[in-house]
Amino acid sequence: NAGVTQTPKFRVLKTGQSMTLLCAQDMNHEYMYWYRQDPGMGLRLIHYSVGEGTTAKGEVPDGYNVSRLKKQNFLLGLESAAPSQTSVYFCATKPTVVNNEQFFGPGTRLTVL
Amino acid sequence: AQSVTQLDSQVPVFEEAPVELRCNYSSSVSVYLFWYVQYPNQGLQLLLKYLSGSTLVESINGFEAEFNKSQTSFHLRKPSVHISDTAEYFCAVIPFGGTSYGKLTFGQGTILTVHP
Numbered sequence: 001n002a003g004v005t006q007t008p009k010f011r012v013l014k015t016g017q018s019m020t021l022l023c024a025q026d027m028n029h030e031y032m033y034w035y036r037q038d039p040g041m042g043l044r045l046i047h048y049s050v051g052e053g054t055t056a057k058g059e060v061p062d063g064y065n066v067s068r069l070k071k072q073n074f075l076l077g078l079e080s081a082a083p084s085q086t087s088v089y090f091c092a093t094k095p096t097v098v099n100n101e102q103f104f105g106p107g108t109r110l111t112v113l
Numbered sequence: 114a115q116s117v118t119q120l121d122s123q124v125p126v127f128e129e130a131p132v133e134l135r136c137n138y139s140s141s142v143s144v145y146l147f148w149y150v151q152y153p154n155q156g157l158q159l160l161l162k163y164l165s166g167s168t169l170v171e172s173i174n175g176f177e178a179e180f181n182k183s184q185t186s187f188h189l190r191k192p193s194v195h196i197s198d199t200a201e202y203f204c205a206v207i208p209f210g211g212t213s214y215g216k217l218t219f220g221q222g223t224i225l226t227v228h229p
Binding site for chain 2: 004031033040041042043044045048050056058090092094100101102103104105106107
């Protein structure tokens with residue numbers, strides 16, 4: 001099993017460009033999350049999903065959109081990238097409401113020039 | 114709402130010395146508590162967690178953390194560190210209750226550097 005995978009691993013964008021980050025999981029987990037990690041700020045939740053076809057806003061959702069058309073995939077989109085979105089993005093999954101452990105992907109390092 | 118404060122942004126220690134990484138939290142409801150570790154250029158891995166029961170929890174690689182409800186703390190300790198423990202450590206909480214949807218609130222992180 002691959003667990004949680006993220007595509008791409010690295011990306012450089014120019015201001016105003018768009019892109020989509022893909023998170024894929026093969027663990028049949030219901031819940032999926034997108035975080036961004038910035039130095040000295042820990043990880044902050046961008047958006048999350050509690051099941052196929054559902055999404056909700058987290059702590060820092062502005063400038064991002066998400067979709068969960070299939071249970072195994074959670075996409076994070078940047079419609080018009082800004083330098084403030086330079087960050088490392090992590091996807092995480094969680095199997096059930098009772099089991100509260102989240103499993104993290106390896107991350108995507110995004111630089112916006 | 115919840116908040117997590119890690120009191121030290123960086124902790125340098127020598128190999129085989131003891132270490133304590135401090136974590137305090139604030140919440141109006143009861144919480145589950147976690148420590149995650151992030152090795153350089155990797156994702157986060159769960160180190161240990163407190164859900165209920167004994168307030169002292171241990172990991173397989175010698176770390177332990179104690180939940181102190183009165184002081185709202187969950188400090189991480191290891192009696193003798195190794196070079197391989199060099200990493201960033203994150204404390205995190207999830208509030209009780211189904212409406213939280215398992216959303217983690219993280220502290221700012223503590224970079225542990227173990228020197229030979």
